[in-house]
Each structure stands twice: as C-alpha cells, then as structure tokens.
Amino acid sequence: MSQLRDPAHRVSPRARTLWQLEAAAEATFTIAVGVVAALFWLPGGALRWALVGLLVLVCAGLATIVPLWRYQVHRWEVSPTAVYTQRGWWARERRIAPMSRVQTVDFAQGPLARLFGLATVTVTTASAAGPLQIDGLDQAVALSLVDELTRKADLVEGDAT
Template sequence: MWHVETGVAALVVAVGLGVAAVLLGPDGLRWWLVALAVVVCTTVAVVVPRWRYRVHRWEVSADAVYTQRGWWAQERRIAPMSRVQTVDLAQGPLARLFGLTTVTVTTASAAGPLRIEGLDRPVALALADELTRKADLVEGDAT
C-alpha cells in the first residue's frame, strides 16, 4: 500500500515537473529536467516505502502501547494503558483495497493519538479488542 501511495504522489510530482520543464525550460535543458524529475520521483517511490517499513513498529504489553513510525522524522511513543481513552479503526479506500486497517489509540496526552498503520483487518480487530480489554483492567479514568 505504501508503494502505491508513494508511487501515485511521485507520479503527480513527476508529471508536474515535466510539464513545467517543457513549458518553461530552455530547449537544451528541458529534457534533462524531465529526466531528472523521473529519476528522483522513481527513487522516492521505491526507497521511501521500504524505509517506512523498516522503521514502522508497534507492541502491546500489559502496561503500555509502544509505537515507532516515520521515514524522515521518526517518532517513538509509549502510552500507558491507564492513559488509553479510545481505540478506533479506520480504512481509507486504498487501505480497503489492500485489506488493511489503521488502529488509532487516543490517550490523555497533548501529543495526540498513537497510530498503527497497515495492519491486516483481522489483526487490527484483535488488537482493538485486546487494547480495550487491557485498558478496562487498569484503575483510573485515563485523564
């Protein structure tokens, strides 16, 4: 899914740069600009999803939810079960096409929710159930 998302974005950028090069660039430089746009966008479309996959991690223990995500700016988050307020599932059209789901764990934190992307739907459903059960076992009101 990340390959398709990044590929579509890179294609849009490559077409835009190509059109700009054809309309604005001098004749000799024009095709070099088009070629450079295609090479850069193709490289991004291949490298970024693999890089994201290598960084993207999550784990649930009895006490907390751990996430790590990002490709350029990487983020690690830990949310104690006592801070979990809601667990939501979401599927965009592309994710639905691939049978993937995003789990969003809303916490009592100013940093915002934790997101676990790209889970197979059955895994996401089981994770949401597990997080809900574990959060219910913890004393307190998650504030």
C-alpha cells in the same frame, strides 16, 4: 544505561506494496505537474529535459526506497501496561503510552487499504503529543488489537487524563 529496543511486531508485509502503490501515484502526479511546469515555464532545450529527467529519477527513487525503509521501521507492541509504537522513515518516532492514558481506540480502513486487507489502529491518549497510529496492520490483527486495547484500557482505574 540500557537502550530502548524496537517494538516486537512488524506491520503486514502487504503494507510495503500498498505504500509503494501510494508512493507511485504521488510520484506520477508530481512528475506530471513537473512536466507541465517545465513545458510552460522553463526555456526549451537540454536544460528543461535534464531537470525533468532529474525529477523522474528522484521521484522513482523515493517511490521505490521510502516504502521499503518505512516497512523496516514501522513496528508496534502492546504490553499489559502500555502501547509502544515506532514509525517514520526520515525522522523516527517512538512512543509509549500507558494504558491509564488511553482514551479511545479507533479502527480505520480506506478503500485502497481495504483492497489489500489492511487497516490502521489509532490510539488517542491524554497527551499533547497526539495519538499513536499503527498503519499497515492486517485487518484481522487490527480488529483483534482494537478489542485487546479496549479491554485493557477498561481495566485500568482512572479517567485517562
């Protein structure tokens, strides 16, 4: 029995930096809320500051490690007959969608992603599992991928249902 291999292409290395920045912003917000909560709802003393310190350590660790882990996992590939994605950091998800099931191909770029020259391609399929999403692509790669997938899906007979 053969094992399913990882898709061939990694996302852009700049995605690590973007994900680290996003994770740092989330961690900062979480720490700020934790400090305010500790000041108003926890009794004073060493326990309060020990819990705040633990929160800071956990948030800093997650903001540092998760984007790197996510970069190692996120991959994608397009063959003549299918789109193959792998994503996740805690729970890994591998999805393969035949071209005959592709309904729409979308390009999205938030303001922060635009600053980093990155984009997301979303492939909507006739599947109850939802769309396939490839985050952290170089903008030029994403635009080329949208064109390629649109052409390939258009060549397949049927109505993608």
